[in-house]
Amino acid sequence: MLNIVLFGPPGAGKGTQAEKLISKYNLCHLSTGDIFRANIKGETELGKLAKSYMDKGELVPDSVTISMLETEVDKNKQALGFIFDGFPRTTAQAKALSTFLSSKGTSISVMLALDVNEDELVKRLLLRGEASGREDDKDKSVIANRIKVYNEQTAVVADFYASEGKFEKINGIGGIDLIFSRLCSAIEKHYQTA
Ligand code: ADP
Numbered sequence: 001m002l003n004i005v006l007f008g009p010p011g012a013g014k015g016t017q018a019e020k021l022i023s024k025y026n027l028c029h030l031s032t033g034d035i036f037r038a039n040i041k042g043e044t045e046l047g048k049l050a051k052s053y054m055d056k057g058e059l060v061p062d063s064v065t066i067s068m069l070e071t072e073v074d075k076n077k078q079a080l081g082f083i084f085d086g087f088p089r090t091t092a093q094a095k096a097l098s099t100f101l102s103s104k105g106t107s108i109s110v111m112l113a114l115d116v117n118e119d120e121l122v123k124r125l126l127l128r129g130e131a132s133g134r135e136d137d138k139d140k141s142v143i144a145n146r147i148k149v150y151n152e153q154t155a156v157v158a159d160f161y162a163s164e165g166k167f168e169k170i171n172g173i174g175g176i177d178l179i180f181s182r183l184c185s186a187i188e189k190h191y192q193t194a
Contacts, residue, residue: 001082001109002080003081003106003107003109004082004109004111005108005110006018006021006114007111007114007158009121009150010121010125010150011116011124011125011128012172013114013172014114015085017176021183022083024184025081026080028080028081029085030073030084032060033086054136056142057136057142062096065093066097073100088157091156094161109166110186110187110191111157111161112170113158113167115171116172116173120173122144125137125143
């Protein structure tokens with residue numbers, strides 16, 4: 001199985017690149033942010049809980065996020081592989097994912113970390129806020145908090161995969177197709193696709 005962790009700060013372009021990767025490699029896309037937003041829309045208990053954190057730009061607690069993610073993986077038994085987008089965001093999530101995948105006889109193939117500077121991130125998020133109406137993209141202080149949470153809690157997750165020799169830093173500045181080709185080259189270093 002090709003299992004990818006697509007990583008990077010808010011606004012790095014994970015969603016855009018995930019779309020291209022799933023169609024090229026035939027993978028199942030699991031975005032924890034999208035799953036939370038679907039729950040908020042559906043007014044589920046999980047959605048209500050998640051919203052209280054997301055509105056402030058904080059992380060949803062690990063226990064809730066991990067069990068939700070595991071349920072989603074189990075729903076997709078036929079998948080040839082997964083793109084984990086927005087997960088893991090803490091070292092505890094990374095460890096839980098590793099234990100969970102190894103219980104299924106598989107593992108993460110590579111972490112692709114999109115590297116984008118902070119000025120560019122804020123610009124992209126504010127633009128997305130105008131276009132998509134995502135509440136957490138409209139408010140400058142919520143954006144700033146998401147980037148702060150990323151720097152303080154999430155950036156270290158890269159070290160976890162680096163220690164396993166699975167970390168690939170990808171320049172996230174440039175055209176969509178150029179960035180996509182950088183991602184594909186990195187995947188092919190870790191996984192024989194043909
Ligand atoms: P972005 O990366 O652009 O900020 P996401 O859609 O990935 O957007 O996530 C939106 C919000 O959902 C996060 O700010 C956080 O509150 C919550 N969230 C998403 N994934 C996780 C996760 N793995 N752990 C905890 N909270 C999460």
